[in-house]
Every structure is written in C-alpha cells, then in structure tokens.
Amino acid sequence: MNIVVLIKQVPGTDNVKLDPETGVMIRSGKDTIINPLDENALEEAIRIKNSHPNVKVTAVSMGPESAIKALKEAVAMGADAGVLISGRAFAGSDTIATAKALAATIKKLGPVDLVICGERATDGETGQTGAMIANYLDIPVQTYVSSVEIQQAGVVVKRTVEGGFERVEVPFPVLITVNKDINEPGFPTLAGKLRAKQVEITIWRPEELGLDKSELGLVGSPTRVVKVFSPKLARDTILHKADGTTGPVDELMKFLAAKEVL
Numbered sequence: 001m002n003i004v005v006l007i008k009q010v011p012g013t014d015n016v017k018l019d020p021e022t023g024v025m026i027r028s029g030k031d032t033i034i035n036p037l038d039e040n041a042l043e044e045a046i047r048i049k050n051s052h053p054n055v056k057v058t059a060v061s062m063g064p065e066s067a068i069k070a071l072k073e074a075v076a077m078g079a080d081a082g083v084l085i086s087g088r089a090f091a092g093s094d095t096i097a098t099a100k101a102l103a104a105t106i107k108k109l110g111p112v113d114l115v116i117c118g119e120r121a122t123d124g125e126t127g128q129t130g131a132m133i134a135n136y137l138d139i140p141v142q143t144y145v146s147s148v149e150i151q152q153a154g155v156v157v158k159r160t161v162e163g164g165f166e167r168v169e170v171p172f173p174v175l176i177t178v179n180k181d182i183n184e185p186g187f188p189t190l191a192g193k194l195r196a197k198q199v200e201i202t203i204w205r206p207e208e209l210g211l212d213k214s215e216l217g218l219v220g221s222p223t224r225v226v227k228v229f230s231p232k233l234a235r236d237t238i239l240h241k242a243d244g245t246t247g248p249v250d251e252l253m254k255f256l257a258a259k260e261v262l
C-alpha cells in the first residue's frame with residue numbers, strides 16, 4: 001500500500017511577517033516547525049505501516065528548500081521517503097495553485113492508495129487544501145477524521161460531525177484530513193534520526209510537474225489577499241457611579257437604546 005502524507009512547514013512563532021504589498025507570508029525558514037496536525041497525519045501513516053505488511057509512506061511538501069528539514073524530520077519519525085516541490089514559480093500560491101501542484105506531485109509519484117493531510121495548517125488556516133487536492137486527483141475525500149481502520153479494499157473512518165460522529169466506509173484511493181483526536185504524535189527515534197541523515201530528499205522543480213506556468217504561484221492564484229493588518233483593539237470605558245438615584249441606570253438604558261441594543 002502506498003501512503004502519501006502532506007507536510008506543511010509553518011512558522012513556529014506568533015511573530016509572523018506578511019509582505020504588505022502582496023499579502024503573502026514572508027517565509028524565512030527560521031523558527032519553523034511541521035504543522036502540528038501534519039504530525040498527527042504522519043503518526044497515523046506510521047501506525048498503519050507498523051501494523052500492515054508492504055506499506056510505503058512518502059512525505060510530500062511544497063515550500064522553500066528549508067522545508068527539507070521538515071521532510072527529514074518526517075523520515076526520522078518513520079516515513080520511507082520525502083519529496084519537496086520547490087521553486088520561485090510556486091511563490092504566492094493560493095489554495096487552488098497549492099492543491100494543483102501537490103496533486104500533480106502525487107500523480108507523478110505513481111499509484112497511491114491513501115493520502116493523509118492535516119485538517120488545517122496553523123498559518124494560512126483555510127482548511128481547503130486537502131479537499132482541493134482530492135478534487136484535482138479525482139478521488140473521494142473524508143474530512144475531520146479521528147480514526148482509520150484499514151480494510152481489504154478501502155478504509156472505514158470515524159468523522160467528527162456536529163453533535164457526534166459518523167462512520168464511513170470508502171474504497172481506495174481516498175484522501176483523508178485528520179484532526180488532533182486521531183492519535184498522539186510520537187518522537188523521532190535515534191535509529192530514525194540516523195536514517196534521516198542518509199536519506200536523500202527528492203526535489204522536483206515547477207517545470208517537472210507537467211503543469212502550465214499559468215497554473216502556478218501568484219499567476220495561477222485567483223485569490224488575492226488585498227490587505228493585511230493587525231486589528232486595533234480599542235475599548236472605551238464609561239463609568240456611572242451608584243449615587244442612590246436611578247440616574248446611572250437611566251444613563252445606561254439611554255446608552256443601550258442609542259446603540260440599538262434595546
């Protein structure tokens with residue numbers, strides 16, 4: 001069975017800088033971590049690998065070359081291989097351009113049975129990429145997955161839905177997005193770290209994916225982040241001191257009426 005896990009490298013800090021002109025995040029490669037829910041995705045793939053024969057786990061990322069670090073970490077945790085798609089032409093991708101590029105990468109890898117993504121990434125946080133990749137691969141998607149059972153010809157997943165759970169049986173190939181209830185991510189072992197040092201991360205450039213230039217990066221992104229700013233928190237305090245009369249209450253009622261709350 002071939003499993004692909006999608007790994008996004010995200011800022012490991014709240015001090016995220018955005019380009020005020022383009023609205024695109026400045027990714028310096030410093031202070032980066034694997035998106036926490038992608039660690040859950042990876043852990044699930046490794047759990048399946050450890051409990052079933054002939055499972056290959058490939059971690060895939062799109063990002064600057066510093067994302068090699070995230071893929072090496074994935075190998076140290078138990079993935080068999082890592083593929084990075086990287087190049088200036090990918091810069092400024094929205095979820096559509098990201099999903100097209102990642103779907104093309106998965107297709108290039110050959111037949112896949114299960115694709116596992118995090119439910120959302122902590123930086124862009126749209127939660128759209130997984131479902132869009134499934135769309136471009138033309139395979140079914142199951143979101144908010146909190147458990148997976150591997151069957152002969154597919155998976156049975158438990159999905160978190162409003163007010164409870166849903167159990168869905170779906171044939172291979174399938175893409176799932178996982179939430180944090182699925183497992184507790186483990187840590188790289190010493191043997192894993194040593195293996196990661198030896199494993200060469202494959203890097204594919206934009207022109208190797210068979211996509212047209214017009215589908216990549218900022219050019220291929222219909223979404224524009226028009227403006228990015230930090231919202232100003234402003235609070236006015238009006239104090240009416242109790243003076244034994246109904247005055248303060250009357251003032252409050254007038255204030256609420258003026259705000260059309262009453």
Ligand SMILES: Cc1cc2nc3c(=O)[nH]c(=O)nc-3n(C[C@H](O)[C@H](O)[C@H](O)COP(=O)(O)OP(=O)(O)OC[C@H]3O[C@@H](n4cnc5c(N)ncnc54)[C@H](O)[C@@H]3O)c2cc1C
Binds near residue numbers: 037093119
């Ligand atoms: C402030 C800000 C606002 C943005 N607003 C929008 C917007 O409104 N619309 C829009 O289309 N784009 C928007 N983007 C761009 C968006 O962040 C990118 O398209 C990005 O590639 C998708 O990121 P996400 O965090 O939304 O991913 P999500 O959809 O939240 O990620 C879900 C999962 O998909 C996988 N995944 C996502 N990206 C990658 C990757 N590069 N490599 C490997 N796996 C990956 C991971 O498994 C991840 O857990 C915005 C970016 C910023 C910084």
